[in-house]
Amino acid sequence: MKTPEFQGTHLWERLHWAKENLDKVQSDIRVVYEDPEDMDNPAKILVPDPNWMACALQGGILPPVEVYWELAKDEAQPDFEKHTRGYLLHNTKPIEAMTEEQAIEYLIQKDIPQRVWRTWDEGNKPKMIICRTHQLPEHRQWRNAWQITDDIELAA
Amino acid sequence: MAFGNLKFDTLTTSDSKNTSTEKSVDTSYIYNGIPKAWNNINMTGTAAVRDSFNLSGFTDNGTGDFTVTVVSAMSDINYAHLEGAGQANTSQIAVMQQRNDHAPTTTSIRYQICYDDGDIYDAIFASISIIGESA
Numbered sequence A: 001m002k003t004p005e006f007q008g009t010h011l012w013e014r015l016h017w018a019k020e021n022l023d024k025v026q027s028d029i030r031v032v033y034e035d036p037e038d039m040d041n042p043a044k045i046l047v048p049d050p051n052w053m054a055c056a057l058q059g060g061i062l063p064p065v066e067v068y069w070e071l072a073k074d075e076a077q078p079d080f081e082k083h084t085r086g087y088l089l090h091n092t093k094p095i096e097a098m099t100e101e102q103a104i105e106y107l108i109q110k111d112i113p114q115r116v117w118r119t120w121d122e123g124n125k126p127k128m129i130i131c132r133t134h135q136l137p138e139h140r141q142w143r144n145a146w147q148i149t150d151d152i153e154l155a156a
Numbered sequence B: 001m002a003f004g005n006l007k008f009d010t011l012t013t014s015d016s017k018n019t020s021t022e023k024s025v026d027t028s029y030i031y032n033g034i035p036k037a038w039n040n041i042n043m044t045g046t047a048a049v050r051d052s053f054n055l056s057g058f059t060d061n062g063t064g065d066f067t068v069t070v071v072s073a074m075s076d077i078n079y080a081h082l083e084g085a086g087q088a089n090t091s092q093i094a095v096m097q098q099r100n101d102h103a104p105t106t107t108s109i110r111y112q113i114c115y116d117d118g119d120i121y122d123a124i125f126a127s128i129s130i131i132g133e134s135a
Helices: A011-021 A050-058 A065-075 A087-091 A100-111 B027-033
Strands: A029-033 A044-048 A128-132 B010-012 B024-026 B035-042 B048-053 B055-062 B065-070 B080-085 B094-098 B108-115 B126-131
Touching: A011 A050, A029 A100, A044 A050, A044 A100, A050 A100, A050 B048, A050 B055, A065 A087, A065 A100, A100 B055, B010 B027, B024 B027, B035 B055, B035 B065, B048 B055, B065 B126, B080 B094, B080 B108, B108 B126
Parallel strands: none
Antiparallel strands: A029 A044, A029 A128, A044 B055, B010 B024, B035 B048, B035 B126, B055 B065, B065 B108, B080 B126, B094 B108
């Protein structure tokens, strides 16, 4: 199915179109990461949303990830009350179709703190790995003890 | 089949004969009042999303602790949210709440699920709904 020309259409309305017209895509890719500002807590796991993944693979719906960085900059200002540049989400040219791997890269840059993914391979051990669900422990009995090097194998 | 768009500012009932008065609602009130994002997730086993709208995923922060992330951002951080978590054990009540030690943003909010005695747990059914103004 061809994506309508969506530049200038509110992103929320585009997602409605996707919900009605696209099948969910359940990815078995997970991103495991440790936040250097939260080292006392267990490794976190980013789980992609199946409806979002369908949008990413379809193309022409989601804004470039840089739009979220711009909005985050606005939100980080001490006098921030309300977004005044929400139009960036709706008016910026949507990105083309991505592969599943490219979509995960986008999601990392959208939903994981930059302090993690910009320096993921610096230090004594990686702060972040991309893996498949079968590489994670099968049960959550010791979930709050999960760390990257101890419990989760590196992706091949 | 698509029938195009209907554009109007106000909806008014036609039952004044029964109620002695017409009742009206502004369509922007309807738009702002409906949920802007929702999901239903399984926190057990390999945590996953069953279904959702306007969310890019969630981060499993640990037992009974997760953050959802929004695609079409909210305009500010003062949005409302509803949440619920299921538990088959009738002897304990499941509580799901926003973690107020982690401030929400216009694209993310963090939740915690626990029993009424305070023990944190992973719910088979956990769902959230976000209501407010879109950016």
